[in-house]
Amino acid sequence: MGEQTMRCPYCGRNSERANYCTHCGRDLRTSPSQQPAVKPPPYQQSPQRYPTPAHNQQQPDQLPPLGYPTSASRQPTPYQQPRQVPPAQPHSSQTAPPQPQSRRVSQQEAPIRVPPPAPEPPAPEAPVPFPPHTVEQLRALEQGALAFNILDTTTDGKRKKTVRIAYPKSVAWQQVATLLKAFKEQQETQFETIIIQGYLPQDPGGFTFTNGQLIFDRNVRLGGQTLNRYQIDTGNGLAIDSVRIVLSE
Numbered sequence: 001m002g003e004q005t006m007r008c009p010y011c012g013r014n015s016e017r018a019n020y021c022t023h024c025g026r027d028l029r030t031s032p033s034q035q036p037a038v039k040p041p042p043y044q045q046s047p048q049r050y051p052t053p054a055h056n057q058q059q060p061d062q063l064p065p066l067g068y069p070t071s072a073s074r075q076p077t078p079y080q081q082p083r084q085v086p087p088a089q090p091h092s093s094q095t096a097p098p099q100p101q102s103r104r105v106s107q108q109e110a111p112i113r114v115p116p117p118a119p120e121p122p123a124p125e126a127p128v129p130f131p132p133h134t135v136e137q138l139r140a141l142e143q144g145a146l147a148f149n150i151l152d153t154t155t156d157g158k159r160k161k162t163v164r165i166a167y168p169k170s171v172a173w174q175q176v177a178t179l180l181k182a183f184k185e186q187q188e189t190q191f192e193t194i195i196i197q198g199y200l201p202q203d204p205g206g207f208t209f210t211n212g213q214l215i216f217d218r219n220v221r222l223g224g225q226t227l228n229r230y231q232i233d234t235g236n237g238l239a240i241d242s243v244r245i246v247l248s249e
Contacts, residue, residue, distance in 0.1 A: 126173040135249045138230065144174050145181035151204055153186070160193040161186070166204050167211065172234040172243045175212035179232060183214055192218045210236050222248065 011024040019029055124144065132138040148167035155161045163186045167178050175198060182196045198211035215231045222229075227248040235242040 123171045124174070130173040130176075131243055131245050132176075132247070135230070135247050138176070138180065138245070138247055141173055141177040142180050142184075143177070145177040146170055146174055148178055148182055148198075150182075151199065155191070159191060160195070161188065161191040162195045162197065164197045164199060164204075166199045166201050169200055169211065172241075175234045176214075176232055176243075176245065179212050179214040183216060187216070189218075208236065209233075213237065220248075 008021040008024060008026065008028065010026045011021060019027065021028055126141065127143060128137045128140045130141070132141065146167045148165040151164040151166055153161070153163045163182065165178075165182050170178070179196050179198055183194060186196065187194055194216045196214040197209040198213065199206060199209060200211050203210060212232070212234050217229045217231075219226050220229045230245070230247045230249075232245040233242060234244075237244070
């Protein structure tokens with residue numbers, strides 16, 4: 001007994017016993033009246049195309065009429081004769097010696113010779129041993145004193161007098177001799193301390209002495225004695241070659 005086939009009520013095609021048609025895919029379990037009607041899609045009107053204006057249409061490139069010159073006529077180039085190259089000379093094994101170049105010898109000026117500075121005269125020797133060890137030797141140095149100028153004199157009115165002098169630069173023993181000579185000329189018994197300060201002529205306004213200093217103290221008590229004391233410094237008192245002399249009488 002053969003299998004009974006079923007005809008699809010929608011497409012009319014034969015279909016096997018199944019719940020859905022194998023051709024149109026409709027549900028065969030319900031009748032066509034029970035299935036909702038499928039509405040066709042609404043009609044969509046295609047947009048209306050308007051003709052493009054003639055002035056907006058792209059025109060093909062207009063070419064000039066035939067026979068119209070496209071560029072200025074060119075003048076023919078005059079004929080130029082080709083440059084003649086001289087024939088190559090045969091290579092010789094012996095080359096000509098190079099020509100000597102003339103050398104110009106510039107005359108150099110003779111260097112100016114600067115004469116060396118004249119040597120300084122030797123320093124005069126002290127008339128007595130220096131530095132002195134006694135007041136007698138100190139006073140013997142006075143014969144080598146230099147000329148000096150008094151810059152100013154100041155006093156405190158009672159005990160101390162200070163005299164500033166200027167004289168040329170000299171060796172240590174001449175500084176001592178010049179200071180001692182100025183002390184003898186400026187001493188007064190009413191002052192217990194007299195100071196003579198020496199300055200170089202080119203720097204007379206310095207803060208401190210630059211050409212030696214002598215300090216004389218009268219009636220100084222040393223132990224059980226009353227003495228007069230000399231304290232003398234050469235230079236500025238701080239240089240490595242400065243000399244200090246301290247004597248009493």
